[in-house]
Amino acid sequence: MAGKEGKGAVKDSRINPFEDTVQRLRETFRTGRTRPAEFRAAQLRALGRFLQDNKQLLQEALAQDLKKSAFESDLSEIILCQNEVDLALRSLHSWMKDEPVARNLLTQLDSAFIRKEPFGLVLIIAPWNYPLNLTLVPLVGALAAGNCVMLKPSEISQGTEKVLTEVLPQYLDQSCFAVVQGGPKEAQQLLQHKFDYIFFTGSPRVGKIVMTAAAKHLTPVTLELGGKNPCYVDDNCDPQTVANRVAWFRYFNTGQTCVAPDYILCSPMMQEKLVPALQSTITRFYGEDPRSSPDLGRIISEKHFQRLRGLLSSGRVAIGGQSDESDRYIAPTVLVDVAETEPVMQEEIFGPILPIMNVRSLDEAVDFINRREKPLALYAFSRSQQVVNQVLDRTSSGSFGGNEGFMYMTLSSMPFGGVGLSGMGRYHGKFSFDTFSNHRGCLLSCSGLEKLNDIRYPPYSDWNKQLIRWVLGPKSCTLL
Numbered sequence: 358m359a360g361k362e363g364k365g366a367v368k369d370s371r372i373n374p375f376e377d378t379v380q381r382l383r384e385t386f387r388t389g390r391t392r393p394a395e396f397r398a399a400q401l402r403a404l405g406r407f408l409q410d411n412k413q414l415l416q417e418a419l420a421q422d423l424k425k426s427a428f429e430s431d432l433s434e435i436i437l438c439q440n441e442v443d444l445a446l447r448s449l450h451s452w453m454k455d456e457p458v459a460r461n462l463l464t465q466l467d468s469a470f471i472r473k474e475p476f477g478l479v480l481i482i483a484p485w486n487y488p489l490n491l492t493l494v495p496l497v498g499a500l501a502a503g504n505c506v507m508l509k510p511s512e513i514s515q516g517t518e519k520v521l522t523e524v525l526p527q528y529l530d531q532s533c534f535a536v537v538q539g540g541p542k543e544a545q546q547l548l549q550h551k552f553d554y555i556f557f558t559g560s561p562r563v564g565k566i567v568m569t570a571a572a573k574h575l576t577p578v579t580l581e582l583g584g585k586n587p588c589y590v591d592d593n594c595d596p597q598t599v600a601n602r603v604a605w606f607r608y609f610n611t612g613q614t615c616v617a618p619d620y621i622l623c624s625p626m627m628q629e630k631l632v633p634a635l636q637s638t639i640t641r642f643y644g645e646d647p648r649s650s651p652d653l654g655r656i657i658s659e660k661h662f663q664r665l666r667g668l669l670s671s672g673r674v675a676i677g678g679q680s681d682e683s684d685r686y687i688a689p690t691v692l693v694d695v696a697e698t699e700p701v702m703q704e705e706i707f708g709p710i711l712p713i714m715n716v717r718s719l720d721e722a723v724d725f726i727n728r729r730e731k732p733l734a735l736y737a738f739s740r741s742q743q744v745v746n747q748v749l750d751r752t753s754s755g756s757f758g759g760n761e762g763f764m765y766m767t768l769s770s771m772p773f774g775g776v777g778l779s780g781m782g783r784y785h786g787k788f789s790f791d792t793f794s795n796h797r798g799c800l801l802s803c804s805g806l807e808k809l810n811d812i813r814y815p816p817y818s819d820w821n822k823q824l825i826r827w828v829l830g831p832k833s834c835t836l837l
């Protein structure tokens with residue numbers, strides 16, 4: 358429903374659909390209305406109320422979009438958003454506090470600190486796979502930091518988009534908050550405007566479009582992107598434990614998770630043990646006929662269904678492989694004998710398909726990983742902590758899980774974000790607040806004691822120079 362106006366959504370107009378809204382929010386920001394802690398807290402509390410009052414509506418919307426089970430909706434969307442709201446409310450005053458910094462002898466009588474101030478008008482663009490979480494978690498940070506916000510949810514998760522467009526604005530102050538309904542066309546119209554910060558979650562392809570548009574105004578960006586997340590499984594492992602953990606994270610949300618393990622790297626010997634273990638796990642999780650399991654969702658759209666069905670012909674199907682277009686169903690699948698050059702190894706899978714590639718050693722696995730773009734997440738399984746640490750030490754990624762999948766996503770204390778092609782910037786918890794705040798270095802001096810400043814003024818002399826060098830140097834600092 359691109360560009361369609363929902364209740365509380367931004368008004369459409371032929372020439373410049375977002376001009377008025379951008380202007381309105383900018384004007385609100387200039388009044389200083391969003392800066393006081395009380396105002397920020399009121400918006401956060403309202404966001405919390407939105408989550409509580411509309412829990413069932415949201416679960417239904419997520420079921421409509423992704424056939425997401427109530428358990429997965431609660432765990433990965435509603436609870437995580439609520440936790441972020443609660444943490445921000447509890448921590449707002451301490452996050453907002455000026456942060457004192459060390460001084461040198463020359464500034465000893467002054468006050469030196471970092472002030473976290475809001476950027477101004479922030480644009481948040483979100484994807485469809487966790488359509489609530491990936492829209493509201495950044496929103497918590499933006500509101501806590503005192504910004505005005507324009508929010509563009511994904512047009513593909515239509516059920517959730519409708520709730521966010523029609524219901525959420527009823528809770529938040531509309532003089533400083535607006536939701537834009539629409540797809541790429543509307544996003545590009547939005548991006549023509551100057552924002553003070555852009556927070557984008559989505560594909561690397563669109564990330565480049567967003568960054569190019571932001572560059573025109575020199576607007577800072579956070580890009581939360583995707584990619585292929587490797588999962589190394591060492592020979593020294595209990596295959597059933599690995600199978601349980603990997604299968605849960607791979608098939609959670611029907612594999613449509615940016616941090617899901619995208620492919621396994623292991624020896625042929627481990628593969629032989631892992632495939633039956635995965636089969637047993639999949640049957641235990643989803644029954645003999647996963648299609649009828651209430652815990653397995655569906656592929657978001659026809660386009661993604663066709664793309665995924667195409668990937669099923671890579672290598673050989675060891676488990677699953679069934680699909681049904683009428684229902685956008687793809688069975689939890691494991692592929693073996695997969696070559697590096699096959700389609701399933703060329704793109705982020707983003708569906709319930711798990712290819713296994715064989716490597717002969719840890720060195721070969723590390724080399725394989727390091728020859729590719731830096732992933733959003735990387736996983737290593739081994740009974741040996743040394744092996745896990747070696748993978749950690751010799752590779753790079755946005756996040757890392759040792760003998761674990763993406764449970765770190767439940768920790769607001771952990772920064773979340775990509776590196777290289779998987780993105781830039783960090784958020785969650787205080788990291789979100791810091792992302793949406795300008796860290797302003799401030800030095801406040803008293804207006805008296807002018808005589809003390811003589812040493813820095815011309816006419817310069819050797820004596821001044823030496824004194825200044827000493828006063829600014831490390832030796833003087835150790836005296837303080």
Ligand code: NAD
Pocket residue numbers: 482483484485486487491509510511512513539540541542544545558559560561562563564566567580581582583584614615705707733775780
């Ligand atoms: P997408 O890039 O197609 O779309 C994301 C957003 O950008 C949507 O709101 C969409 O309307 C908008 N958009 C699409 N085309 C556009 C264009 N040409 N110009 C401007 N805006 C445009 O991504 P998606 O399909 O919604 O989500 C899947 C991707 O997102 C995957 O690559 C996945 O890894 C990534 N992702 C990353 C994270 C993360 O936290 N790093 C989380 C979820 C998804």
